[in-house]
Amino acid sequence: xxxxxxxxxxxxxxxxxxxxxxxEAALRVFARVGYAQASLDMxxxxxxxxxxxxxxxxxxxxxxxxxxxxxxxxRANGKTMEVLExxxxxxxxxxxxxxxxxxxxxACYTDEQSQAVRRLLYAEAVRFPDLFxxxxxxxxxxxxxxxxxxxxxxxxxGHLRIEDPVRAANQFIALVYEELPTLSTxxxxxLDSRDAEKVAVAGVDTFLRAFGSSGGS
Amino acid sequence: xxxxxxxxxxxxxxxxxxxxxxxEAALRVFARVGYAQASLDMxxxxxxxxxxxxxxxxxxxxxxxxxxxxxxxxRANGKTMEVLExxxxxxxxxxxxxxxxxxxxxACYTDEQSQAVRRLLYAEAVRFPDLFxxxxxxxxxxxxxxxxxxxxxxxxxGHLRIEDPVRAANQFIALVYEELPTLSTxxxxxLDSRDAEKVAVAGVDTFLRAFGSSGGS
DNA sequence: GTGAAAATGAACTGAGGAGTTCAATTGCCT
DNA sequence: AGGCAATTGAACTCCTCAGTTCATTTTCAC
Numbered sequence: 001x002x003x004x005x006x007x008x009x010x011x012x013x014x015x016x017x018x019x020x021x022x023x024e025a026a027l028r029v030f031a032r033v034g035y036a037q038a039s040l041d042m043x044x045x046x047x048x049x050x051x052x053x054x055x056x057x058x059x060x061x062x063x064x065x066x067x068x069x070x071x072x073x074x075r076a077n078g079k080t081m082e083v084l085e086x087x088x089x090x091x092x093x094x095x096x097x098x099x100x101x102x103x104x105x106x107a108c109y110t111d112e113q114s115q116a117v118r119r120l121l122y123a124e125a126v127r128f129p130d131l132f133x134x135x136x137x138x139x140x141x142x143x144x145x146x147x148x149x150x151x152x153x154x155x156x157x158g159h160l161r162i163e164d165p166v167r168a169a170n171q172f173i174a175l176v177y178e179e180l181p182t183l184s185t186x187x188x189x190x191l192d193s194r195d196a197e198k199v200a201v202a203g204v205d206t207f208l209r210a211f212g213s214s215g216g217s
Numbered sequence: 218x219x220x221x222x223x224x225x226x227x228x229x230x231x232x233x234x235x236x237x238x239x240x241e242a243a244l245r246v247f248a249r250v251g252y253a254q255a256s257l258d259m260x261x262x263x264x265x266x267x268x269x270x271x272x273x274x275x276x277x278x279x280x281x282x283x284x285x286x287x288x289x290x291x292r293a294n295g296k297t298m299e300v301l302e303x304x305x306x307x308x309x310x311x312x313x314x315x316x317x318x319x320x321x322x323x324a325c326y327t328d329e330q331s332q333a334v335r336r337l338l339y340a341e342a343v344r345f346p347d348l349f350x351x352x353x354x355x356x357x358x359x360x361x362x363x364x365x366x367x368x369x370x371x372x373x374x375g376h377l378r379i380e381d382p383v384r385a386a387n388q389f390i391a392l393v394y395e396e397l398p399t400l401s402t403x404x405x406x407x408l409d410s411r412d413a414e415k416v417a418v419a420g421v422d423t424f425l426r427a428f429g430s431s432g433g434s
Numbered sequence: 435g436t437g438a439a440a441a442t443g444a445a446c447t448g449a450g451g452a453g454t455t456c457a458a459t460t461g462c463c464t
Numbered sequence: 465a466g467g468c469a470a471t472t473g474a475a476c477t478c479c480t481c482a483g484t485t486c487a488t489t490t491t492c493a494c
Contacts, residue, residue, distance in 0.1 A: 015440065034343045036253035039481060050442045052484080061482065123340035126251045164419075171423050174391040202381075206388050210426035232470065256451055267472045278452070
């Protein structure tokens with residue numbers, strides 16, 4: 001019966017909206033109960049859609065999962081790469097600049113969808129090893145390279161003392177994220193944002209103690 | 218559902234060799250295919266045991282999984298704690314001492330069973346959140362405390378400049394493990410031990426650049 | 435309006451697996 | 465050798481769930 005469609009935003013409503021609703025609902029359900037425990041009836045109910053519609057759009061449970069993962073990961077990775085746009089390029093304001101970047105990275109990392117995808121990828125790494133590789137290649141690997149480039153520029157200008165930029169990039173990430181995964185039980189537990197901020201600042205501090213060229217401050 | 222367990226679950230019931238065979242086989246099967254995909258028929262076959270024997274010993278699939286996880290985790294955690302026994306206590310030989318510890322920690326981390334347990338815990342964190350907490354509390358959390366204590370002693374003797382030993386301990390771990398999880402696709406891929414060793418040495422180097430009190434080297 | 439494409443719901447199939455039962459057998463202890 | 469507990473295998477119950485079918489209804493484009 002007449003759905004009282006509150007939103008008929010654009011032209012192509014029927015099919016595309018259903019598809020988006022399905023994908024979004026699927027992410028929520030997968031994140032909540034895991035791949036194996038998620039039934040298509042659950043997802044259909046959560047999306048407000050009939051089960052055959054899911055098959056019309058996405059073919060199979062496995063394919064739906066792949067779509068959800070790659071799509072969400074791509075969005076999350078995009079946001080992470082954007083963080084580098086505010087990466088400091090001069091010695092002036094280096095520390096606050098790095099702290100800013102670190103804080104934003106932590107925010108990206110602790111983003112709900114981002115954590116959900118990561119957790120699901122780890123969880124299903126046995127079942128979908130190719131998915132894991134694909135997402136990592138298009139995300140973290142590229143990010144590390146980009147970050148290494150920024151660090152190398154700073155080192156080149158004499159603002160940091162770094163021999164191996166890729167390694168330094170990895171260590172920057174490691175220090176900034178530090179124990180976030182354990183703190184949040186891999187995303188299955190909320191994380192206090194003040195704690196996260198402290199970890200990020202402390203990570204930057206240690207990074208600068210190790211790699212800073214001037215006094216450090 | 219099942220029974221009032223008088224909870225002599227661990228021993229007493231049935232033959233010991235059978236029980237051990239079951240638990241060992243279960244770990245292998247769970248690690249290979251994951252919890253949901255592991256059927257008790259598979260495990261029974263792998264253990265060379267009849268299916269009812271599993272129920273005789275361990276009651277249910279869920280209980281079997283819990284036993285396997287806690288038991289294996291306890292063994293792995295024990296080995297990790299042992300590493301601290303060789304932790305350096307003097308400035309003399311500090312760097313090689315730390316490199317030795319770091320190398321041993323990486324070895325513990327990359328141990329096959331240890332990785333399997335970690336992967337399974339992450340994978341099933343949604344289904345068994347309490348298991349995750351339990352294992353972490355009896356393992357990593359205690360280890361961090363112990364490591365912080367050792368670092369604090371070194372700092373107190375003036376061999377390191379550390380304000381917050383717990384944070385320094387977390388950062389030590391973060392630097393030493395660095396990107397091991399991603400390198401090995403969370404344990405689902407073999408890891409070159411020379412790479413791992415390099416990561417550990419580089420981690421110690423950065424740690425000492427940040428926290429060392431003398432020249433460092 | 436009208437018709438085609440899409441969505442719906444409900445019922446159905448088939449596979450796979452947890453957990454149980456039981457009569458027959460094996461292993462162990464004395 | 466006798467006896468008891470543990471083990472075995474096979475068949476069986478029950479349930480969940482992916483994926484399908486189809487007749488009916490909704491949606492949208494023209």
